[in-house]
Each structure stands twice: as C-alpha cells, then as structure tokens.
Amino acid sequence: MTTASKRYAVIGGGLSGIGAAFALHRAGHTVELLEQDSVLGGRCGFDRLGGRPIMLGGKNIGRRYHELRGFIAASGERVYEPFGINSSQIVNGELVTLDNPGIAGFLRHLLRTGSPIDAARMLYYGARVRFDERNRYLGSDYFGKAGADGDSVALGAHFGAEFGRTVLRPLTVRLNAAEPDEVYLGAFGVSLGMVQDRYDQLVDGMQPVLDWFAGQVPVRLGTRVDRIVARDGRVVGLDLAENGGATSFSAYDGIVVATPAHAAAGLLEPVVPALSKALSEVAYYPSTVAVVQYEQPFFGSAVRSIAFDSGPCSAAGVYGVNDLDIVRYTFSGRGARPSPDARLLARWIDDAEAKVRGHLGGPAIERVRTETRSWAAAHCAYVPDHAGFRTVVREQTESVAGLQLAGDYVLGAQLEACYRSGVAAARALVA
Ligand SMILES: Cc1cc2nc3c(=O)[nH]c(=O)nc-3n(C[C@H](O)[C@H](O)[C@H](O)COP(=O)(O)OP(=O)(O)OC[C@H]3O[C@@H](n4cnc5c(N)ncnc54)[C@H](O)[C@@H]3O)c2cc1C
Incomplete structure (x- = not known):
C-alpha cells in the first residue's frame, strides 16, 4: 500500500489532536479525527454565558505561540486583544501589583520574598529560558539534566519555604493546579516560559477557528475509542462506539493518540503495558x-x-x-x-x-x-525525571508500528506545546 492510500486516525479533539490531524491533512493524507464529546476543543472548555461564547479552560495565546498562531491565521483573519497573565498578587494579606514591574521591580519582589540565593537561582533558571527557546518545552537538554540530577525531591525543596509560598506557589497552582511539593525542577522551564510570555486572546474565542478546521478535516464527534487493535506489532485499527451505540471495528494504518496521559494509559494497556504504566504515572x-x-x-x-x-x-x-x-x-x-x-x-x-x-x-x-x-x-504536573520518562515512552512507542502519541505531557501543557506535539506525532507517523 502506498503512503498516499493509507488511512490514519487521531484520537482526541483537543489542541494536540487538532495539530496532528491538521498536519496529516495538510500533507495530503487521509485522516479522521475521533472525539468522544459533542464538541471539539477538549480542555479549552467551550461554553456560553447567556448568548456569549466563552472558554472555561485554556484560552490565552502567548506571543511566542508561533505554530498555533500560524494555524489560527490559516483559518482566516482573526482579531486578538491583549491579556496579561497576572497583574496583582496577595502577599501576606497585601495586594502587590506586578504588571510590567521591569527587571529592577521584579528583582525587588524576589528579594522581598526570599533569600538572595533563592532570588539568584530563580533568575538563573529564568535566564536559561529567556535566552534558549528550547528550554520552554519539556525535553530540552538543560532541564532534562536538571531533572535527572534534582528530581529526587520536588521543586519546592530546591528553594526556601517563604520563597516557595510567595513566588513558586502562585506559579505552580496556576499553571499545574499543583503545590510546589507536587512538581519538579525538570519541568520548571515550561512554567518559566509561560510567565515570561505576553498573552492575547481571540476576541471571538477559538470556536470559529475550530469550526473552520472541522470544515477542512473529517471529524467524527460523539465517537469514543474503546480499544486500540494491534496485530503482529502493528496497529490495524480501532474499536469505536458512536453516540453511545455498540462498538464496531474500523481499520486504520496508523493512529495518533492525542489524549491526556491517563486516558492514553487506559487505551494502551492491552497493547503496550510498559508504555501504559509509564503514562499512568503522569500527575x-x-x-x-x-x-x-x-x-x-x-x-x-x-x-x-x-x-x-x-x-x-x-x-x-x-x-x-x-x-x-x-x-x-x-x-x-x-x-x-x-x-x-x-x-x-x-x-x-x-x-x-x-x-x-x-x-x-x-x-x-x-x-x-x-x-x-x-x-x-x-x-x-508531569513526572519527576521527564527525560527518563521520555526515553521509556519513545522506546515503547517504537515497539508498535503505526502508533504515535501527542498531548500535554509530551512538550508541555501550554496550548502551543500541545499543538506542536500533535504536529510532531503526525510527522513521525508518516516518516
Ligand atoms: C482551566 C484551564 C485553563 C488553562 N489556560 C490555559 C491558557 O490560558 N493558555 C494555555 O496555553 N494553556 C492553558 N491551559 C492548558 C491547555 O488548555 C491544555 O493543556 C490543552 O488544552 C490540552 O489539550 P490536549 O489536546 O492535549 O488535551 P484535551 O484538550 O484534554 O483533549 C483531549 C481530547 O481527547 C478526548 N478523548 C479522551 N479519550 C478519548 C477516547 N477514548 N475517544 C475519543 N476521544 C477521547 C477528550 O474528550 C478531549 O476532548 C489551561 C487548562 C485548563 C484546564
């Protein structure tokens, strides 16, 4: 069978799956996107407030979200409005305004809230991210090594308690919904990259972009994947249930699993148990x-x-x-x-x-x-030693032909990283 006549499926209609399906479609492949919900977007959380479309999940688009912005631009002219990630913070009961404090103001804030050693360490990690784009994503050499060396303890243990409470916690709770003792240094570059960015949102939200996408790429909403079917070390298809109906088999030559790690772990358990186990450890x-x-x-x-x-x-x-x-x-x-x-x-x-x-x-x-x-x-909130995790995931994924993974645990949870992980998985699938 030639590559052009192959049939691919992407499981999951969040930004990771959309990135994968769009890349496959653009490269001229036959692809279907399968989404269990009745709408696309996943954790973007589309809803309505009165008559107004709103997003209850991920909506802010960083100025450095180049690939996602390229996808949005492909859908037509869209209007952005600026949106700061944060403007003020309560520190010890007092309201401190942090918007555009400048480097001197930021330094003063760091010194007020911890020891000079903590402030210097934070600035050092911040500089690694500011001056090297790769450190904004999971999988970079620098933070991979930092994680391998330092993730036997959580991020909070690398800093003093006061600094953890007043500087780290607002970051981790906001970006990972986790406390500083539940996240790791090896993934810290992602958080620092997010706070160093400037944000916009689409005036009309993301829904019109995804409506356009669904007009380009075949999308099957209300379609839950129950099982990945593999034979002789290769994916041959999926068991699907449409609109709550009975399960039936659909043949595919390759798939991208673009769901959160816990959902991917469930689907992969019968096919690659070691991969499923690694994925189930993502927090x-x-x-x-x-x-x-x-x-x-x-x-x-x-x-x-x-x-x-x-x-x-x-x-x-x-x-x-x-x-x-x-x-x-x-x-x-x-x-x-x-x-x-x-x-x-x-x-x-x-x-x-x-x-x-x-x-x-x-x-x-x-x-x-x-x-x-x-x-x-x-x-x-990822895993300790993400570099070690990546190695297991890569080796185990390679053991099954026609299987690739995308999602927030691959490059990071920011929408750009999810989208990029989808594009990368699509390219690897057809390589
Ligand atoms: C409250 C909140 C605010 C956020 N704010 C921002 C922000 O402002 N900026 C930013 O960059 N990031 C933000 N994020 C992070 C970002 O929204 C997420 O990381 C991203 O949307 C995840 O996309 P995904 O495609 O990997 O996963 P999801 O969006 O979860 O998509 C996975 C999809 O797979 C489907 N699925 C799962 N199992 C199956 C199955 N068996 N069969 C078929 N379909 C299946 C699910 O229904 C889901 O639609 C925020 C997240 C949250 C929760």
Missing part, C-alpha cells in the same frame, strides 16, 4: 473555573486580576480587557480538592467575590449569570 490535578457576569464592571483597569496565596480560589480576574464586568474565578491547589459539588462551589464563589471586593473596595455588585466547569484532571 494531573483538579481545577474548577467559574465565569460570572456582573451588572457592572467588577474590576477597574488598574487591577485586572488577583492571585491569592491561600484558600480554594487561586486567582480571580477579568475575562478580557474589554470585559471588566465578567470575572473568571479559578479554584485550584490543595485547598480546592476534591472538586466541589454545586453547594460548596457556590460558597467558594461567594467567599472569593467577598475577598476581591475587600481588596478592591466599593459596594457589592449584583451577579447576572454564572457558568462553571470542574475538571478532575485539569492540569498536567
């Missing part, structure tokens, strides 16, 4: 997001978001620079586990709202509407 932590529309602007333009150092709410901020009346509350970290039921979440939102008003001042503002979403496994 994920829960997060809950509430987007609330108020009767009038809730934040002002001076402070647009606040990161909290305690309690279930890790951050509250405007949905967009032109949406000061819409607030996105994020509940993550140890104080927000397990995921709340509706009653508890209502209390968390009340408390977070009161806390924000307490810091901003001014009277209470009526809510108009609220949308929420909880993910039991929202954010990837």
Whole structure:
C-alpha cells in the first residue's frame, strides 16, 4: 500500500489532536479525527454565558505561540486583544501589583520574598529560558539534566519555604493546579516560559477557528475509542462506539493518540503495558473555573486580576480587557480538592467575590449569570525525571508500528506545546 492510500486516525479533539490531524491533512493524507464529546476543543472548555461564547479552560495565546498562531491565521483573519497573565498578587494579606514591574521591580519582589540565593537561582533558571527557546518545552537538554540530577525531591525543596509560598506557589497552582511539593525542577522551564510570555486572546474565542478546521478535516464527534487493535506489532485499527451505540471495528494504518496521559494509559494497556504504566504515572490535578457576569464592571483597569496565596480560589480576574464586568474565578491547589459539588462551589464563589471586593473596595455588585466547569484532571504536573520518562515512552512507542502519541505531557501543557506535539506525532507517523 502506498503512503498516499493509507488511512490514519487521531484520537482526541483537543489542541494536540487538532495539530496532528491538521498536519496529516495538510500533507495530503487521509485522516479522521475521533472525539468522544459533542464538541471539539477538549480542555479549552467551550461554553456560553447567556448568548456569549466563552472558554472555561485554556484560552490565552502567548506571543511566542508561533505554530498555533500560524494555524489560527490559516483559518482566516482573526482579531486578538491583549491579556496579561497576572497583574496583582496577595502577599501576606497585601495586594502587590506586578504588571510590567521591569527587571529592577521584579528583582525587588524576589528579594522581598526570599533569600538572595533563592532570588539568584530563580533568575538563573529564568535566564536559561529567556535566552534558549528550547528550554520552554519539556525535553530540552538543560532541564532534562536538571531533572535527572534534582528530581529526587520536588521543586519546592530546591528553594526556601517563604520563597516557595510567595513566588513558586502562585506559579505552580496556576499553571499545574499543583503545590510546589507536587512538581519538579525538570519541568520548571515550561512554567518559566509561560510567565515570561505576553498573552492575547481571540476576541471571538477559538470556536470559529475550530469550526473552520472541522470544515477542512473529517471529524467524527460523539465517537469514543474503546480499544486500540494491534496485530503482529502493528496497529490495524480501532474499536469505536458512536453516540453511545455498540462498538464496531474500523481499520486504520496508523493512529495518533492525542489524549491526556491517563486516558492514553487506559487505551494502551492491552497493547503496550510498559508504555501504559509509564503514562499512568503522569500527575494531573483538579481545577474548577467559574465565569460570572456582573451588572457592572467588577474590576477597574488598574487591577485586572488577583492571585491569592491561600484558600480554594487561586486567582480571580477579568475575562478580557474589554470585559471588566465578567470575572473568571479559578479554584485550584490543595485547598480546592476534591472538586466541589454545586453547594460548596457556590460558597467558594461567594467567599472569593467577598475577598476581591475587600481588596478592591466599593459596594457589592449584583451577579447576572454564572457558568462553571470542574475538571478532575485539569492540569498536567508531569513526572519527576521527564527525560527518563521520555526515553521509556519513545522506546515503547517504537515497539508498535503505526502508533504515535501527542498531548500535554509530551512538550508541555501550554496550548502551543500541545499543538506542536500533535504536529510532531503526525510527522513521525508518516516518516
Ligand atoms: C482551566 C484551564 C485553563 C488553562 N489556560 C490555559 C491558557 O490560558 N493558555 C494555555 O496555553 N494553556 C492553558 N491551559 C492548558 C491547555 O488548555 C491544555 O493543556 C490543552 O488544552 C490540552 O489539550 P490536549 O489536546 O492535549 O488535551 P484535551 O484538550 O484534554 O483533549 C483531549 C481530547 O481527547 C478526548 N478523548 C479522551 N479519550 C478519548 C477516547 N477514548 N475517544 C475519543 N476521544 C477521547 C477528550 O474528550 C478531549 O476532548 C489551561 C487548562 C485548563 C484546564
């Protein structure tokens, strides 16, 4: 069979799977994207707030997200608006504004919150990321070695306790939904790369881009993959269940598994048990997001978001620079586990709202509407010694012809890294 007549499948319709399917399609291959949900986008979390499309998950697009921006541009002219990752933080009960502090201001902040040794170490790692693009992604030589040497203890143990609480924790809770004692130095470059970027969001959200994509590439929504079928060391097809119906076999010559590691582990267990075991060790932590529309602007333009150092709410901020009346509350970290039921979440939102008003001042503002979403496994916190993990994953994946993996655990959880992991998996599949 020639390469051109082969039939490929991509499992998972998040940004990783979309990257893989688009790359295969662009290269002229026959590909289907299989997604169990009724919508594409995965943890971008598409929803509506009243009539307005919103994203309850990943939505902010870094200026360095070059490949993802290329994909978005291919879909037509799209308008971005700027969005800062953070503007203010509560440190020991005080509101500290961090937007554009400049290097001197940032240094002062680091020194105020820890020892000079901690500050110097942080600046050193930051410089490795700033001056070498590869260190923004998992798999770089520098952080691979740092992880192999230093991941016998968690990231927090490499720094003093005060620095961990006031500098590391806001990062890890926000980017991994994890505490500093639950993440590792070997993956720290990804977090530093994310905080060094500047962010925009699409004015109309990502939905129109994915609608365009679904017009280009065959997408089967409501299609759950139950089993990967392999014979004689090669993938031959998938057992699929469409819209909750009975399972049936579909033949494919190659597949990209573009799901979170825990879902990939389940699918791969009967085919490559050692690969499944490695994938099942990737850590994920829960997060809950509430987007609330108020009767009038809730934040002002001076402070647009606040990161909290305690309690279930890790951050509250405007949905967009032109949406000061819409607030996105994020509940993550140890104080927000397990995921709340509706009653508890209502209390968390009340408390977070009161806390924000307490810091901003001014009277209470009526809510108009609220949308929420909880993910039991929202954010990837990776594995210790990611370089060692990669070696196992590569060797085990190579043991089955027609199998490639993409996802947030490969290059990092930022949307750009997910998209890139999909493109790389597609290229490897047809190489
Ligand atoms: C609250 C939140 C905020 C975030 N904010 C940002 C941000 O602002 N910027 C940023 O860069 N990143 C952000 N991220 C991270 C980013 O959104 C995720 O890392 C990324 O969306 C993951 O994409 P993915 O395709 O790897 O996985 P997913 O989006 O989870 O997609 C995997 C898909 O596979 C499907 N699937 C699983 N199993 C099967 C099966 N057996 N059969 C068929 N389909 C299956 C799932 O339904 C899902 O749609 C955020 C994440 C969260 C949770």
